[in-house]
Amino acid sequence: MLRNVLLAVAAACIGVSAASAQGAGANFPSKPIRVIVPFPPGQSADIIVRLLADKIKKQSGATVVVENKPGGNAIIGASEAARARPDGYTLLMAGTTAMSAAASMNANLPYDPVKSFTPVTGVALNSYVLVVKPDYPANSVQDIVELARKSPGKLSFGSGNQSSRMAAELFKTMTGVELLHIPYQGTEQAMSDLVNGQITMMFNGVMTSNPYLKRKDLKALGVSSQAREPELPDVPVIGDTVAGYSFIAWQGLVAPAGVPRETVATLNRLFTDALKDGEIYARLNGLGMTVWPVSQEELGKVIAEDKVKWRMLVTKAGIPVVQ
Amino acid sequence: MTLVESLLAGFSVAATPSNLLFCLLGVTLGTLIGVLPGLGPTATISLLLPFTFGLDPVTSLIMLAGIYYGAQYGGSTTAILINLPGEASSVVTCLDGYQMARQGRAGTALTIAALGSLFAGIVGSFVIALWGPVLADFARGFSSPEYFALMVLGLVAAIVLAQGSLLNAIAAIMMGMFIGLIGIDRTSGVARYTFGQPELFDGIGFVPVAMGVFGLVEIAVNLEQTQGKRQVLSQVGRLWLTRDDVAKAYRAVLRGTGIGCLLGILPGGGAVLGSFASYALERRVSRDPARFGHGAIEGVAGPESANNAAAQTSFIPLLTLGIPSNGIMALLMGAMMVQGIAPGPEVMTSRPELFWGLIASMLIGNLLLVVINLPMIGIWVKLLHVPYRILFPTILIVCCVGVYTLNNSIFEVVVMAGFGVFGYAMRKSGCEGAPFLLGLILGPLMEEHLRRAMLISFGDPSVFVTRPVSAVLLLIAVLLFAFAVIPSVSLMRAKTFEED
Amino acid sequence: MTSKAPAAVDRQDVLAALLVGAVGLAGLWFGRGLAWGQASAMGPGYLPLGISWLLITIALLLGARAYLGPKRKLPAMNLRPLAVITAASLLFGFLLERLGLVCTTFVVAVLASFASADSSLRERLVLAATLSIASTVVFVFLLGQPIRLWWWLE
Numbered sequence: 019m020l021r022n023v024l025l026a027v028a029a030a031c032i033g034v035s036a037a038s039a040q041g042a043g044a045n046f047p048s049k050p051i052r053v054i055v056p057f058p059p060g061q062s063a064d065i066i067v068r069l070l071a072d073k074i075k076k077q078s079g080a081t082v083v084v085e086n087k088p089g090g091n092a093i094i095g096a097s098e099a100a101r102a103r104p105d106g107y108t109l110l111m112a113g114t115t116a117m118s119a120a121a122s123m124n125a126n127l128p129y130d131p132v133k134s135f136t137p138v139t140g141v142a143l144n145s146y147v148l149v150v151k152p153d154y155p156a157n158s159v160q161d162i163v164e165l166a167r168k169s170p171g172k173l174s175f176g177s178g179n180q181s182s183r184m185a186a187e188l189f190k191t192m193t194g195v196e197l198l199h200i201p202y203q204g205t206e207q208a209m210s211d212l213v214n215g216q217i218t219m220m221f222n223g224v225m226t227s228n229p230y231l232k233r234k235d236l237k238a239l240g241v242s243s244q245a246r247e248p249e250l251p252d253v254p255v256i257g258d259t260v261a262g263y264s265f266i267a268w269q270g271l272v273a274p275a276g277v278p279r280e281t282v283a284t285l286n287r288l289f290t291d292a293l294k295d296g297e298i299y300a301r302l303n304g305l306g307m308t309v310w311p312v313s314q315e316e317l318g319k320v321i322a323e324d325k326v327k328w329r330m331l332v333t334k335a336g337i338p339v340v341q
Numbered sequence: 342m343t344l345v346e347s348l349l350a351g352f353s354v355a356a357t358p359s360n361l362l363f364c365l366l367g368v369t370l371g372t373l374i375g376v377l378p379g380l381g382p383t384a385t386i387s388l389l390l391p392f393t394f395g396l397d398p399v400t401s402l403i404m405l406a407g408i409y410y411g412a413q414y415g416g417s418t419t420a421i422l423i424n425l426p427g428e429a430s431s432v433v434t435c436l437d438g439y440q441m442a443r444q445g446r447a448g449t450a451l452t453i454a455a456l457g458s459l460f461a462g463i464v465g466s467f468v469i470a471l472w473g474p475v476l477a478d479f480a481r482g483f484s485s486p487e488y489f490a491l492m493v494l495g496l497v498a499a500i501v502l503a504q505g506s507l508l509n510a511i512a513a514i515m516m517g518m519f520i521g522l523i524g525i526d527r528t529s530g531v532a533r534y535t536f537g538q539p540e541l542f543d544g545i546g547f548v549p550v551a552m553g554v555f556g557l558v559e560i561a562v563n564l565e566q567t568q569g570k571r572q573v574l575s576q577v578g579r580l581w582l583t584r585d586d587v588a589k590a591y592r593a594v595l596r597g598t599g600i601g602c603l604l605g606i607l608p609g610g611g612a613v614l615g616s617f618a619s620y621a622l623e624r625r626v627s628r629d630p631a632r633f634g635h636g637a638i639e640g641v642a643g644p645e646s647a648n649n650a651a652a653q654t655s656f657i658p659l660l661t662l663g664i665p666s667n668g669i670m671a672l673l674m675g676a677m678m679v680q681g682i683a684p685g686p687e688v689m690t691s692r693p694e695l696f697w698g699l700i701a702s703m704l705i706g707n708l709l710l711v712v713i714n715l716p717m718i719g720i721w722v723k724l725l726h727v728p729y730r731i732l733f734p735t736i737l738i739v740c741c742v743g744v745y746t747l748n749n750s751i752f753e754v755v756v757m758a759g760f761g762v763f764g765y766a767m768r769k770s771g772c773e774g775a776p777f778l779l780g781l782i783l784g785p786l787m788e789e790h791l792r793r794a795m796l797i798s799f800g801d802p803s804v805f806v807t808r809p810v811s812a813v814l815l816l817i818a819v820l821l822f823a824f825a826v827i828p829s830v831s832l833m834r835a836k837t838f839e840e841d
Numbered sequence: 842m843t844s845k846a847p848a849a850v851d852r853q854d855v856l857a858a859l860l861v862g863a864v865g866l867a868g869l870w871f872g873r874g875l876a877w878g879q880a881s882a883m884g885p886g887y888l889p890l891g892i893s894w895l896l897i898t899i900a901l902l903l904g905a906r907a908y909l910g911p912k913r914k915l916p917a918m919n920l921r922p923l924a925v926i927t928a929a930s931l932l933f934g935f936l937l938e939r940l941g942l943v944c945t946t947f948v949v950a951v952l953a954s955f956a957s958a959d960s961s962l963r964e965r966l967v968l969a970a971t972l973s974i975a976s977t978v979v980f981v982f983l984l985g986q987p988i989r990l991w992w993w994l995e
Contacts, residue, residue, distance in 0.1 A: 058383065058384075058387075058668075058748070059383060059384050059386075059387030059388065059672075062675070064387060065387070065390060065675055065679065068387070068390060069394070069679075072394075083987060084987075085749060085987045086384075086748065086749060087748070087749055087750070088543075088748050089539065089540055089542065089543050089748060089750065090539030090540060090541075090542035090543060091525070091542055091543070093539040093542065094539050094540060094750075097539070123530065126537060128539075174796075174797070198796070200793060200796055200797060201527050201528050201793075202527075202793075203527055203789060204671075206664050206665055206666075206671070209664070210481060210483075210484075210664060211484055211485070211797075213481070214481070214482070214484055216484050216485070216797050217797065225678070228683070229663050229683045229684070229685045232683075233685060233686065233687070300681075301394070301679050304678045304679050304680070304681055305675065305678055305679060306678075337530055338529060338530050338531050340525065340530070340531070340532045340535075340542075373983075374984070377979070377984075380980075380984060380986070385984070388985060508899060508902055508903060508906065509857060509903075511899060512857065512861045512896070512899045512900075512903070515861075515892055515895055515896050515899065516861065516864050516896065518888075518892055519864060519868055519889060519892045519893065519896065522888055522889045522892070526885040528883075528885070529876075529884065529885045531875065531876075531885040533872065533875060533885055533886075533889060534868075534871050534872060534889070536871075557926055557927070557930065560922070560926055560956070561922045561923035561926050561956075564922035564926075564956050564957055565917070565918065565919035565920075565921070565922050565923070566917075729957070730954070730957045730959050730960045730964075731964075731968055733953070733956065733957065734950045734953045734954050734968060734969070734972065735968075735972060737926060737929060737930070737949070737950075737953045738933075738946050738949065738950055738953075738972045738976055739976075740930075741930055741933040741934075741946075741949065742942070742946070742976050742980050742988075745933075745934075745937060745988070746980060746984075746986045746988065749987065749988075751934045751935075751937065751938060752934075754930060754931075754933055754934035754937075755930075755931065755934050757930060758927050758930035758931050758934070761923070761926065761927055761930065762923065762927055765923050766856070766860050767860065769853070769856060769915060769916055769918060770853055770854075770856040770857035770859075770860055771853050771854075771857055772857060772860070772861075784888075784892075788888045791883070791888075792883045792887075795880060795881055795882070795883065796881070796882060799881060800879070800880055800881020800882070801881075802880065
């Protein structure tokens with residue numbers, strides 16, 4: 019008797035969920051899509067999502083709401099997204115911090131960047147540029163490497179966030195030089211100390227560096243991407259000197275694991291359409307980022323590759339893992 | 342162009358009907374969120390950011406800036422009325438502002454806060470216009486040794502502003518510093534006292550602690566004294582200032598404005614230090630320091646002027662160097678960059694309408710704030726007529742919702758409740774909340790700069806005395822500490838002998 | 842507390858010593874795994890452990906002063922309001938994401954009002970309802986905060 023009731027209830031549930039899944043495929047989205055941003059309001063990830071929400075509303079009428087869940091180096095927001103119902107109505111504004119950095123620097127992460135999420139779409143890319151003071155006696159990546167070899171541990175690099183640090187740690191491991199790491203809480207103070215000559219060099223986002231480069235407060239030695247940056251056509255690629263070097267921070271949208279394929283496809287189309295819009299392209303460029311409207315598969319590939327690459331780096335650089 | 346011509350050009354931009362409207366909108370919204378504890382200008386500005394992209398860059402900047410300095414205005418209201426500092430910079434306003442309210446002088450306190458802020462805001466705006474670039478260069482010379490020295494000075498100021506025993510004040514500061522160090526250590530990446538909780542990785546937030554230590558404790562103490570029967574703060578008293586008030590306050594306003602203008606330029610904690618430093622200074626120069634903590638009008642006039650002056654001059658690094666000095670400035674920088682304007686020294690020459698328009702709008706905005714706020718004072722003060730049994734559940738609900746909306750986090754509400762209990766124990770054992778909170782803010786900053794300065798100097802501590810600015814600041818700190826300690830030690834000895 | 846014989850110790854200082862000492866000891870115990878490092882490269886434990894030791898020293902000084910200094914009693918204490926206020930805040934945290942803002946503020950305001958005995962039931966209910974509506978209007982409708990209003994809404 020009880021078993022029959024349970025079976026009936028289960029069947030009803032399956033029926034309902036199947037119906038709702040079907041409904042989702044046909045007229046998704048039928049209610050607002052919530053995007054969890056694991057940062058406080060005002061950071062670039064937050065601004066991008068708000069810009070996209072605005073554009074999507076205009077393009078397709080769908081409502082996207084932003085919910086800031088900052089804290090714990092993006093771990094809090096990402097955990098909540100991983101636990102959410104996989105119906106496509108909850109997304110996470112993921113990126114290097116929530117995925118690559120968190121996974122490689124925490125022993126007990128409440129989620130797995132690959133297994134807990136379904137990739138939806140890439141959003142933006144941010145490459146780094148190696149900058150020094152204009153009067154510093156190095157005019158190329160090669161010069162820096164030689165100077166660092168001559169006096170190991172005397173040259174220092176600053177970092178205002180984990181990605182910037184990782185770009186430098188990767189440089190250290192690949193060239194085998196010893197550099198002193200000076201950590202900062204945010205980029206501004208680090209830039210100011212760099213201009214003042216307190217620290218030797220820094221890997222910094224292209225756009226935040228650009229104003230400094232334009233007024234010759236700093237000089238650029240190389241960019242971290244695989245090809246030259248359109249913003250900095252005269253700056254060579256670091257990979258030309260250090261074979262195989264490339265480092266790019268990314269931002270992308272993911273959903274909890276288990277979202278139906280067609281829903282993901284709909285979401286991907288919704289967001290990539292907005293990203294391909296000329297206005298969004300210009301706004302993101304203004305913030306120092308390149309739009310990155312790619313398929314869910316390509317985002318998934320990057321997340322998986324990053325996980326391996328960062329873990330290797332953290333081990334090699336001897337960065338303590340949070341227990 | 343002369344200053345007058347530039348300013349006139351600025352007014353022609355700022356005084357167009359739409360810019361005036363958005364300025365009014367910004368300062369009104371700023372006042373509202375400043376009055377509500379928890380929800381701060383950062384959250385509000387970023388919520389509004391997407392809507393401003395459709396506006397002209399100048400208009401959007403005028404409105405967003407208005408929210409920021411408007412919030413500084415509003416912040417003093419709850420501090421004075423119900424002993425609830427909504428932001429770090431209004432902690433010191435609680436000390437004498439709330440006492441004034443208890444004596445029926447809430448109107449006077451609110452009026453001097455508004456007028457002091459108006460004066461400071463106007464002076465601050467002129468400082469940006471006249472000496473912006475010079476001051477920015479001065480601030481740029483600050484590196485970790487200077488910041489460390491500044492933090493030490495701030496902590497010594499916290500000792501000076503404490504009421505009771507010196508030992509209790511130091512204990513409160515040290516406990517605050519300790520709590521401030523909880524979280525992932527940015528230098529090494531090691532988790533400290535987090536017990537594996539990601540909520541603790543970024544440390545314990547200022548707002549929930551302040552709400553617990555000030556807001557909740559105040560409710561508990563009021564209720565245990567009165568059982569909720571008495572109407573607390575029932576007298577209204579006069580709203581306007583007496584001749585005596587003006588005589589006492591105007592020097593404090595001048596000094597507070599000066600300190601605020603100077604410290605506001607410095608990134609990270611500059612504005613907060615401004616209000617604390619102003620209070621400590623007022624107490625030091627006062628002929629009757631015993632009045633402080635018991636409703637001294639200088640204790641409201643100085644810090645309130647300082648924090649509003651600092652709010653204006655914190656624009657200097659952004660406008661003249663393109664370096665944002667705090668989170669809100671970073672947000673405004675983002676807003677400018679999205680509009681295709683690269684903030685920096687060029688802005689003054691390439692987009693003069695933007696620079697001067699913004700400055701003119703600050704002058705207008707500060708006037709508007711006083712026009713909005715002065716009539717409101719009467720209404721605020723009437724709120725104190727509400728019986729406490731009605732008022733306290735309201736305060737509690739506002740605290741809870743306000744703390745939650747900060748990060749949409751339940752954890753922060755729990756932190757507030759926990760620090761309510763901790764704060765109650767502190768209050769009963771004679772440790773004050775203000776030095777505790779200053780320790781909480783300055784502790785982690787001091788550690789960061791100390792460790793970085795030592796890293797950069799390869800472990801040579803002489804950097805703190807060979808760099809002139811750092812040496813001077815440390816010297817002032819030592820002198821101030823000596824002045825605070827000597828009378829207190831001799832007093833204690835005298836008391837001990839009396840007992841024997 | 843007897844009022845005639847002077848107390849042997851200053852109770853306020855004793856309470857302060859206990860509080861400060863507890864924070865210091867907790868800092869040492871829970872921070873026992875943190876590395877000190879040296880002055881040139883301070884470890885994550887340098888400041889927290891240093892401050893913990895300082896707190897313990899201050900606690901001892903406070904304890905000494907309790908015996909040597911003037912003898913004060915503890916200020917009057919009544920823990921009921923504190924307990925109710927704390928419970929109400931915790932209840933708010935527990936209920937908000939389960940019940941939604943409207944019901945939570947109502948329940949919490951009713952509970953909180955019992956921190957004061959001087960109120961009629963009708964007044965408590967009216968006040969709670971008013972606060973519930975007001976917080977919804979101000980925080981959700983005016984300021985656009987993303988707070989769930991009812992338990993069935995996402």
